[in-house]
Structures are given as structure tokens and as C-alpha cells.
């Protein structure tokens with residue numbers, strides 16, 4: 001079995017376990033703030049994925065949201081970047097609209113991305129250079145679009161903030177309309193499917209975007225931080241992903257003019 005096949009089997013089995021665990025009462029705790037939740041299912045799922053990887057590949061390393069590998073000195077060798085449940089608020093409040101997200105890197109280079117929409121039972125996956133798939137169906141290269149004829153993804157919470165709000169609201173005004181799904185991985189997938197032209201957010205951790213970004217790149221979409229710089233899995237990032245045309249339009253017309261403010265926010269949010 002190839003590493004890619006192993007990863008597909010693993011994410012499907014982890015999702016299966018999530019669906020079973022959801023039938024029991026959740027134990028919910030808060031993390032950094034009252035809206036930052038973690039459940040027993042997040043933790044159990046990350047542990048399950050971690051143990052399974054290390055059992056089959058003892059020399060691989062795992063960066064996971066719920067505690068694994070947060071202080072890696074380097075990203076040499078094979079590194080799995082794992083979010084056991086992306087969209088925890090959806091998981092807790094809606095029992096759907098969340099995903100398991102996995103990005104696999106070899107010596108810092110993307111190897112494969114997997115995002116599993118657990119309740120829809122749809123697996124998005126891509127091995128770099130071999131196309132991206134929704135279950136067994138190949139996704140096509142995404143079209144370039146213009147912002148005023150497109151939907152974009154943005155969480156309205158950010159538009160209310162004093163410094164970034166005014167910058168983001170210009171983008172919101174220009175777009176045909178906006179959507180907020182509450183799972184970064186699924187929003188990036190929505191860009192990869194050509195449903196959203198872009199997704200923008202001031203702060204994501206590597207596990208929120210790694211899997212989705214690898215899939216998006218495979219269908220011709222691009223990602224950067226809000227200053228247009230490349231994304232890294234070594235720290236938190238601000239994020240703009242999109243089809244090439246909309247990404248460039250947002251960056252050049254709406255973000256670059258505010259580079260100073262955005263750089264300051266980016267530095268603050270990276271921690």
C-alpha cells in the first residue's frame with residue numbers, strides 16, 4: 001500500500017470513528033477563549049490518527065492541533081499536518097459542516113492533501129502532480145473570475161474588527177456576495193471546486209489550511225498571506241486563497257494599499 005493509499009484509508013476510518021463517537025454525549029472544554037472549543041472527539045481522533053501513523057511509519061512526524069508536534073525545530077522528513085476536526089463550532093452546534101484535514105509534506109514540500117467532509121462522507125484528496133479528486137471523480141482546473149461576479153468566503157466576525165474591518169468590507173462590497181461556512185478546510189475546498197472565487201481570513205494555523213491548500217494548488221488555485229507572501233506550515237498565517245485572477249484582484253486592489261496595517265496585524269496574529 002502506498003503512503004497516499006494509507007492516508008486515504010486512515011482519514012476514512014477516523015471519520016467513521018467520529019460518526020460513532022458523536023452518538024454519545026460530548027465533553028466540551030474551552031481553550032484560548034470561551035468560543036474556542038475542544039471536545040473529547042477532537043482529542044480522541046487526533047490520538048487515533050497519530051497512533052496509526054506512528055505504528056505504520058515510526059519515522060514520520062505529526063503536527064496536530066490538539067497537542068502533537070507544536071514545537072518542531074525543522075520540517076525535514078515526512079511531516080503530517082493534522083486537524084482532527086476543523087470547524088469545531090459546527091461540530092458542536094450543528095453536527096455537520098466539519099472536516100478532518102491532513103496535509104502530508106516530504107522535506108518541506110507538499111506530497112498529498114486530504115479533507116474529509118465527515119457527515120457528507122465525501123473525501124477530497126490530491127497527490128501532488130496527479131490531480132485532485134472528490135471521492136473518485138476528478139476535479140477540473142478552476143476558472144479565473146472577476147470579484148464582482150463571484151462569491152467569496154469570509155467570516156463576518158472579522159468585518160466587525162476596528163482595524164481589518166474597513167479593509168475587508170471594501171472586498172465584501174465589491175464581491176457579488178459572501179459566504180461563511182465555519183470550517184477553513186471546507187472553505188478552501190469550496191474554492192477548489194470553483195464555488196467560491198476566494199477565501200480570506202486573518203489567522204489560520206497550519207492544520208487548518210495544509211490539506212485544503214495542497215488540493216487547491218492541484219486545480220490551479222493559489223494561496224498566500226495577506227501581503228502576497230508564500231504560506232508556510234511552520235507558523236500561523238494570514239490567508240488569501242483563490243482562483244488566480246480573483247486572488248490577484250483582491251491582493252492588488254484591496255490589500256496592497258493597506259500593506260502596513262496588514263503587516264502589523266499579521267505579526268500580531270502569527271503567535
Ligand code: 2AM
Pocket residue numbers: 065083085086087088089155182183184185203204205208
Ligand atoms: P478549528 O475549528 O479547527 O479550530 C473558522 O472558524 C475556521 O478558522 C475553522 O477552520 C477554525 O478551525 C479556524 N479558526 C478559528 N479561530 C481560529 C484562530 N483564532 N486561529 C486559527 N484558526 C482559527
Ligand code: CA
Pocket residue numbers: 042065083084085086087088
Ligand atoms: Ca480543529
